[in-house]
Amino acid sequence: MCQVNGLLRAICLVFLTWFWVIFHVTSFSAKRFTYIVHMDKSVMPKVFNSHQNWYSSTVDSLNLKNLHSFGGHRSSPELLYTYDHAAHGFSAVLSLAELEALKKAPGFISAYPDSSAQLYTTHKPEFISLDTASALLHASNYGKDTIIGIVDSGVWPQSPSFNDEGITTKVPSKWKGSCDRGQGFNSSMWNAKLIGVRYFNKGAKENIPLYIQDSALDRRGHGTAVFSIAAGNYVKGVSFADYAEGTAKGVAPHARVAVYKEDLFKNSVAIATFAAMEKGIVVSAAAGNSGPHCSSVENGFPWALTVTASNTDRQISGTLIMGNGLNIAGWSLFPGYILSQTMPLLHEKTMSNCISPVLLSKSPYGIVICEIGDIKRQIRSILRVNLTAIILIHEDPPGVVFQVKAPYPYIVIRPKDASFVITYAKNGNTPFASMRFRQTFIGIKPAPTVAFYASRGPSKDFPNILKPDIMAPGTLVLAASSPYSREGSTGSNNFAKSSYMFKFGSGTSFSNPHVAGVAALLKSVHPKWSVAAIISAIITTASIRDNTMHPTREANINFETASPLAMGAGQIDPNKALDLIFDATPQDYVNLICSFRRFKPQIKTITRSSNYSCVNPSSDLNHPSIITSYAFKNFMRNKGISEDRNKCRRRCTNL
Known part of the structure; x- marks a missing residue:
């Protein structure tokens, strides 16, 4: 042709x-995609006796209208789920043509593609003063009969954290949920602790059908960890390679838990949390792990608690023992005990940046010292070669040690300590050292510090509301896990298999369940408090000082004083959060939304109702924390940082 x-x-x-x-x-x-569709339930035709029938009929009608000309192919839209609580509407698999036809249907409000959201212990409860003598823990009877709902990657029910020992009462009559059976998950696996199990996987199976399991079973380990941090029961003698040995427990150890395995829709989080707030359910959400850049905070809705992460006073340690008599305690999760033989300390210009696997593979016998640099590239590089041992340098060692997982001895140290090591390696007479592992130190100062990776404010959506709200332990949290999970692995496959029940994790999604657990305890003590009251009690009583009685600091080179944009109101202090509250109604939050012109078209999508109006738009919310754009812009200008927060790529520290 x-x-x-x-x-x-x-x-x-x-x-x-x-x-x-x-x-x-x-x-x-x-081509067909999964969409989340929001409908105005109030305009449902009277011919339908339920919203499910209406939604089903609406989707079926699309099948009759959309005949594609190529090959006589008829599209087949498919209804996946219907929603009538957190949202009004449904999810369906539609072509673009079907979506356009749907937009003309009565009651249509909005639609957007389904997309997955990022999934953002033995000492952490004590660190936030929730030990056995805790006033809040006793007043709440350890969270008895409070129900915590967790939306995550599922649960591994065989974990000892989910035993129901000490929970002697029946499941509360207010509980209306259910338990889904599935692959590897039967009725014998739920109990008085784990009272609800649901999974929603139809949308995900449309995209990757071969890899989605028909079960709430957690193969990733993330949901299991979050569950155990918020409400895991007592488990004695827990450790990971003898690191952080002690009794594992959640913040609310006798609370009930309902687990929902679901691919989260980013655009649905605001809607679902608003609906939960209306029904008196406190929602805490992770702030994200995109720090330390400005305006990187996620889930910055004023009707939910946005939680960022802190480092604690516990050091998971490896010690470098140098030939000049100096010992330096760093961070390590290497599962060996003692690298007793002394080895040369190597600091060579050709390989000191440690970003070239080719150069590193030529390293002679000894301990390689990597200069401070691009830690992610360094980690990728050292995992591709077999070295005798290695020293990494980073300003926030506890924040990066979890990522290393090297199969050979390693230690991560701070720059101020590295200067002594490098000086000795360069100037010493045949410098040498050895390493010791499986050490855990408590009482490290200063603590807490703001985790390097934690996302920073202000919120792009609600810049006049301070976000994040609160800080809680999120770095190197020892939590329950799944045997299939690679998270928390040390790089030693044999050891990882033998210690799968509990592993370390870091991130704001590990700090978030601490706050959820505290909210559950407060709800037990004050069952009539509104969502706004509980949120304000947690925010207004947070601590802004560390264990040296100085203002909380950043976990960076200079330990700079942290700003509210990094830590919110400060570190959560549960025992103080019993009295002082600010209250607000759903209409108050709607008035705030109405005050932003770009949100007005989305009012009905968020509220799922025509009962709210924008008659009195107001940014004057009775909220325990605010931020003024004038002060922020002045500070950014004085620092020489771009005023455009959306384009700000500078570190948002010491603001």
Whole structure:
């Protein structure tokens, strides 16, 4: 075809290009995606006796209207789930043409593609003063009969953290949930602790059907860890490679838990949390792990608690013992005991940046010292070669040690300590050292410090409300896990298999369940408090000082004083959060939304109702913390940082 020259060739080329464009556009329009659709339930035709029938009929009607011309292909829209609590509407698999037709249907409000959101112990409860003598813990009877709902990657029910020992009462009559059976998950696995198990995987199976299990069983380990931090029961003699040995327990050890395995929709979080607030359910959400850049905080809704992460006073340690008599305690999760033999300390220019696996592979026998640099590239590099031992340098060692997982001895140290090591390696007479592992130190100062990785404010959506709200332990948290999980692995496969029940994790998604547990305890003591009251009690009683009685600091080189944009109101202090409250109603939050012009078209989507109005838009919310854009802009200008917070890539520290 088209074996001609000149003008005919050009005409033929244009025809082929036109045909390809038409075919490509038509094929793309026929391709089907999963969408979350919000409907106005108040306009449901009277002919339908339930919203489920209405939604089903609406989707079926699309099947009759959309006949694609190529090959006589008829699209087949599929209804996946219907929603009538956190949202009004449904999820469905639709083509672009079907989506356009749906937008003309009565009651349609909005639709957006389904997309997955990022999934953002033995000492942590004591660190936030929830020990056996805790006033809040006793007043709440350890969270008795409070129910915590967790939306995550599922649960591993065989974990000892989910035993129901000490929970002697029946499941509260207010509980209306259920338990889904599934692959590897039967009725014998739920008890008086684990009272609800649901999974929602139809949308995910549309995209990756071979890898999605019909079960709430947690193969990733993340949901299991979050569950155990918030409400895990007491488990004695827990450790990971003898690190952090002690009794594992959640913040509310006798609370009940309902677990929901679901691919989260980013756009649905605001809607679901608003609905929960209306029903008196306190929601805490992770702030994200995109720090220390400005305006990187996620889930910055004023009706939910946005939780950031801190480092604690516990050091999971490895010690470097140098030939000049100096010992330096760093951080390590290496499962060995003592690297007793002394080895040369190596600091060579050709490999000291440690980003080239080729150069590192040529390293002679000894302990390689990596200069401070791009830690992510260094970690990728050292995992590709076999070294005798290695020293990494970073300003926030506890925040990065979890990522290392090297199969050979390693220690991560701070820059101020590294200067002594490098000086000795350069100037010493045949410098040498050995290493010792499986050490845990308590009482490290200063603590808490703001984790280096934690996302920073202000919120892009609600810049006049201070976000994050609160800080809680999130670094190197020892929590229950799944045997299939690679999270928390030390790089030693044999050891990881033998210690799967509890592993270390870091991130704001590990700090978040601490706050959820505290909210559950407060709800036990004050069952009539509103969501706003509980949120304000937690925020207004937070601590802004560390264990040296100085203002809380950043976990960076200079331990700079942390700003509210980094730590919110400060570290959570549960025992003080019993009295002082600020209250607000759902309409108060709607008035705040209405005060932002760009949100007005989304009012009905968020509130799922026509009962709210924008008659009195106001940014004057009775909230325990605020931020003024004037002060923020002045400070950014004085620091020489761009005023455009959306483009700010500088570190948002010491503000």
